[in-house]
Amino acid sequence: MRTKSSQKREALLEATLNLVNNNGFHAAPMSKIAKLAGVSPATIYLYFKSKQDLINQLYINSKIAFTEEAFVNYHESMPVKKGFELIWFNIANYKIKQTCASSFLAQCETTPMIDSKIREEALEYFKPLLQLWERGQQEEIIKPIASHILYANAIYPLTFLLSSHKRGDFILDQEQLKIAFKAAWDSIKL
Amino acid sequence: MRTKSSQKREALLEATLNLVNNNGFHAAPMSKIAKLAGVSPATIYLYFKSKQDLINQLYINSKIAFTEEAFVNYHESMPVKKGFELIWFNIANYKIKQTCASSFLAQCETTPMIDSKIREEALEYFKPLLQLWERGQQEEIIKPIASHILYANAIYPLTFLLSSHKRGDFILDQEQLKIAFKAAWDSIKL
Amino acid sequence: MRTKSSQKREALLEATLNLVNNNGFHAAPMSKIAKLAGVSPATIYLYFKSKQDLINQLYINSKIAFTEEAFVNYHESMPVKKGFELIWFNIANYKIKQTCASSFLAQCETTPMIDSKIREEALEYFKPLLQLWERGQQEEIIKPIASHILYANAIYPLTFLLSSHKRGDFILDQEQLKIAFKAAWDSIKL
Amino acid sequence: MRTKSSQKREALLEATLNLVNNNGFHAAPMSKIAKLAGVSPATIYLYFKSKQDLINQLYINSKIAFTEEAFVNYHESMPVKKGFELIWFNIANYKIKQTCASSFLAQCETTPMIDSKIREEALEYFKPLLQLWERGQQEEIIKPIASHILYANAIYPLTFLLSSHKRGDFILDQEQLKIAFKAAWDSIKL
DNA sequence: CATGAATGAGCTTTCATTCAT
């Protein structure tokens, strides 16, 4: 008896990621996903309940991978600015390295395709950043404003820069990153 | 004067906008668009070459409407900060009023569905803002950095705030708008 | 503009009837039905909401055709035995002539495939026979027993005879019919 | 003594019976049958050649169980009417007790799914009843007519009554049974 | 003997688009 291999699951998720990224959701039919992953269409349904489930899982997976990278080397004991800088560059570098995953995530944020329950689930993983900001606010380093505004101005701009970078309109090298970081920090620091 | 024909065109564009917005691209079949616009499916093809063309036109249309609003009451003779403030609030208020149109545009920015040629065409309309920034840089009011970074930090955050607002996670009233503007301005001012 | 032809509807119903009859429900895929009716699979859905709907409609259609034939030349003023004899032979001859339709109906009676709501709807058409039996009971010609038992003994046996006939096990000619009628009548007469 | 294996065979047959009965042939996939019987889908093929074979076996099995019950306590030495009465009530009571099995058999009689070879095989088991009728005809108690007609009028009506009973349209209690028996007997007695 | 994974073929249904009027 064969056992379900997580390898196949991964292959399916990756195939989906690539297809969705190159041509959009509507151009990622199950048949193509199967072919790209090297399995039969029917096999997909051993690993995922439906196409929607596959997309949801891919979203969660990507989000987890993303947040894991975001907090590499970070520790709560760090000074606020140092901590933020670390996280910010972690995110930026992840986006640059994992163009595919991150532009998939960008698509997910604006599409009504992802179930809102799944979206909320993914939010949880970002808590350390929110806690860092709260600490910064207590220490009067960060502006005492809503975390949504902090996120919009400090982190979200990276999404735009990355998509410009991917399209080739703008080259986001380490120098530009530093400049962008300065702008981000200026927007939230007291 | 609006002819009968152009009325139908408008109706089709609006129907598409509503459908895409409520359920995503994949839930906006031509038959539903036709029904919602009160015409026959065949009629769509008298006004648009294909579904892709319809989407493209809708994108361009929305972008034009958006930029028109962005520059209402703006004149090149305005002081830089005043001008930016005007444009920023124009954009913000447009997004709040026209949730549908603006979240459609947000979807378009991240989806590979829009032809890149069309996307470039739409960029043109934003020139006055870029020119304002250039002026601000000459007057040493605005940071001397790439316009992509300026845009990412000063304008793009609104997209995030708006989608949070639409989802009900965060209420973007006039008070919050002022706070958000301050953050935006801090990120780009010298 | 073309108009929906009831011809096509009929063709689809007949195609379904033939396929179901020769090979059972499970061997009547929409694609074959379409081919046999000379239309595209998609066209079926212009005339029927779903496969279930197609089957339901076919059942209703067949049942109506059947009952219409059952009461040809019958009038309430007829003497009870004459009336019953007429109806009984109408039914028998219809079954013999329309083997296909009637063995389809036989299948429907025993299968859980037909929605019970539809089944009840079809029952209505049989009322004149029940009324005849009531009259017969008042005149003390027919046994004063439940109509279900009357039906089971007087009419239902024909279903068995017909399916034997169809299979070739037993030839149901006019002579045998007369014998069978006698048995039916003996079972319900006082 | 029942071996482990034959237990599994029984479980599979019963699972199939239940599924087919509740939802029809088309809603009894092998995977569900396996699950309900508590075995792997692959295991089914150790006991049955194919799904068709499984259905055939189930039909034969049910038919044998049915006929065994039909002739309980019956002996060729009995007087004709007594014998018939015994058999008739045996059948009726079996149908009432074993609703599932008997409505499965009813489905089988009208469906083209059962191989005709298998159907003939099952006929064999009914011989004692036919012999009883022959005896009755020699003794001039039973009408000298084809056995198919005898069966159609004396036994087959029970199928209708049972399905009405199962649907809840008509309650078939012991009183009604007696009435129905009278009708059956009247139809075949000389 | 028994299994859960795996699958190719086929299912019902929908879609963007064209036809005939």
Added chain:
DNA sequence: TATGAATGAAAGCTCATTCAT
């Protein structure tokens, strides 16, 4: 210009059956 009917192609998904252990 405008239509509703019509459609080939393809979508998501399921099924009876086989594979590998």
